[in-house]
Amino acid sequence: MEFGVDMHDRPITWTLVAQADRSQGSARVDEQGRLHLTFATDSESNAAPSIELHATDPQSFGINANGRPWIEWSWIDDHIDRKIPNIDMFAEDTRPGKGNNRVAGGSMFGQGILSYVRYDAANGNIEESPSVVTGRKNGQPHTLKIGKDSNGILWFIADGHGRPSSVLKDAFEGDHSSWKSLVIRVRRGEPGEDFVFTSLKMGDSFDPPTTGVETGSSDSTAAAIQPPKPEKPYPRINVYAFDRILVFGGVFGVGLLLLLVFALRGR
Secondary structure: OEEEEOOOOOEEEOEEOOOOOOOOEEEEEOOOOOEEEEEOOOOOOOOOOEEEEEEEOOOHHHOOOOOEOEEEEEEEOOOEOOOEOEEEEEEEOOOOOOOOOEEEEEEEOOEEEEEEEEEEEOOEEEEEOOOEEEEOOOOOEEEEEEEEOOOOOEEEEEOOEEEEEOHHHHHHOOOOOOOOEEEEEEEOOOOOOEEEEEEEEEEOEOOOOOOOEOOOOOOOHHHHOOOOOOOOOOOOOOHHHHHHHHHHHHHHHHHHHHHHHHHHHOO
């Protein structure tokens, strides 16, 4: 199956990863060149079903000739309760000594776009989430472009908003992101549900964005997600003052009642 194009405009060939324990779904490309991942009607929705496609090229899809590779993919969000399924794609550098450095992004964990850069180190997995587009919406198209500039900095451009990451440059200087392995996957879809990737492109001459650049920390996902604005508080009542009014009113009322009683007796 062919979907997307590499640096030389050659179609990228994908293989559907078989699920050994149960039938999860199918993959097809329509007449408009869009990729459809469709969960089987008999898939077990409570067993975290997934559909996964793999593509590999020992020549890195021709993108690393200039040392400025880039990849861009687009998809349409589709969610349940704004949290699942997780729709994402990975691009991995599998060369020896490069820590399997990889980038990933998609609609996941309640976010319209959530992106990652990772690599394996002696002390564990090193990870950063450079960019986030908050909130999920059914039918919302998204585009994520990831590229390496001439200084070895990775750029994550999520729906036109760019943010840099130096994690891989710090670890491997400029020699990283020669992506040889690609993965497209959807996890925890409902039976019969269809997910669409609309395009995939790759190139070898990335230039960093000049507009839409965001600033601020990208050390964690939480740093990029703004908390909701607090609701306007209700007016507060001074309980002590209110009690004094009640006491004064009660005393005044009793006094008027006594005056009325004495007045009636004096007649």
